[in-house]
Amino acid sequence: MNKWLLLMFNILLITHVHADPLPSWQEGKVKTAIINFVKKVTNRSSPSYVAEDNRIAAFAHDGTLWVEQPIYTQGIFAFDEVKSLAYQHPEWQTTPPFSYILRDDCKALAKLNMQDIIKILSVTHTGMSVSEFQRAVKKWFRSAKDQRFKQLYMKLTYLPMLEVMQYLRDHHFKIYIVTGGGQDFVRAIAPQLYYVASENVIGSANKTHYSTNRLPRELINEPAVLLVNEKAAKPENINLFVGKRPIISFGNSEGDREMLEWTQSGTGEHLTLLVHHDDAKREYAYGPNTKIGLSSNSLIDEAKKNQWQIISMQRDWKKIFAFE
């Protein structure tokens, strides 16, 4: 009997070791590049070996780990919050930009300027404690659904990217989500969606204020910006939070350019990858003319010039979503 157990154990072990770590990826240049990179930096006898402490992986969020079209999920959350707070603010019925939201005026909403957006974020994201805000986020995600896919927003993560994260985690990488979106918003769901702890989410952040006039003591969200985590701020904030340069980075938009470039500028082995949205059938196809997720031609050109790996959603991903 023991012999049988041993045999079963060995079979399991062999299966596990030889199992494809990236089953949703098509065989090809990108998949090979990822696997070769991980093999090199984790092989102690390779000159490219990287100690565990320095295996930093950075992932952009919207458009890299989950859908960002037709508008950022955090935007939809903010609109829904305005609707559910409206009964306390009868004046919003006639006050832009709130009135646009309450009337579902898509044309007007498409033209919101930065001041409008700040007004909306101010009432939906500040004035409460961080934990109260995150409770509201979690509650919203339990039922909020995307209109095109008829799925919970929580289901709109890209399965191939979840596999990459798990593959890197299995090889003792430290995984950071480096998002232009709200840090507290993404932190509320990152453990459930990505197995990424709050301390591994770096995002745009408002100032907080340690409140001594309530018990328990809480951090209160203030309507003032502390970090806007886009473009050059991505390397700056990775340095602020982590103090190390990533050796592998995934992005998809103009906002990720400097993070990818900084990763590539490291002296050791590194890998930089750009998710290209070219699959209108299964997800979206968008280029330089979209307002969201600016995967512009110039960025694609730069990716080619710098030999970043371009991930074609159409060709490189067998499956995009787990629910397919």
Place this chain on the structure above:
Amino acid sequence: MNKWLLLMFNILLITHVHADPLPSWQEGKVKTAIINFVKKVTNRSSPSYVAEDNRIAAFAHDGTLWVEQPIYTQGIFAFDEVKSLAYQHPEWQTTPPFSYILRDDCKALAKLNMQDIIKILSVTHTGMSVSEFQRAVKKWFRSAKDQRFKQLYMKLTYLPMLEVMQYLRDHHFKIYIVTGGGQDFVRAIAPQLYYVASENVIGSANKTHYSTNRLPRELINEPAVLLVNEKAAKPENINLFVGKRPIISFGNSEGDREMLEWTQSGTGEHLTLLVHHDDAKREYAYGPNTKIGLSSNSLIDEAKKNQWQIISMQRDWKKIFAFE
């Protein structure tokens, strides 16, 4: 033979399990409180059990983990850097505050105001890349010695606190150093001194600038303050970096009050401890009249009122330094 090996293994195991995790601590109230706390929060069948992900431990640095008298070690580093840069700046010989440093004018140095300090930090801490700065810090620590103890500054860490850090690490706590000192300065030495990685050091930070006009791409330290990690900013920045409330915190000064208070305000099991410098013979004894490490009477009073554990260096620590 196998039997013998098994026996040896069991003996090692038993010895290890029953070994005193805090050998430099005197038996007493504080040591018991630390050990009981760790047992409770790590015992799965205890109502006080805390999942590993939420076992956040926060340690202040100067005066909590190492000596901060007669002046902060980072100050001495800055003075030494001014001296070694002086040959490039003949005008410093006659320009305060640099001239005070070059003349070792202790009286004048004791009266430096904030503007003087900013001038000194500006020439010693900014204008170079983060990695260049950290190389300078590491180089300085290799030979810089404290005058009273005739020891490298690196040796002036408190052995009982190193034991606590290791004890918590063994129980899967995530350990953060939360310092009013410079984040990059402490990050340069924290892995070697405390086995704490750079991403687990939260400190005062200047702004950085992602430089695109040099290769490799680097973060350049700017002469502008981003975070001053003192008082209410400690909970605010722990929230910013970690997104979780510590369940155990160690501090020693007015700058740590809010961090300790925030820890104590958590709903689950928690422990807050204050290092009290009351040992003039082996280290220093200082109270409300010192300029550095303000372990004021009011803080001691508050600690007593709030039932924080007060660590008496004189009574609670058998040994303060490993070199004793």
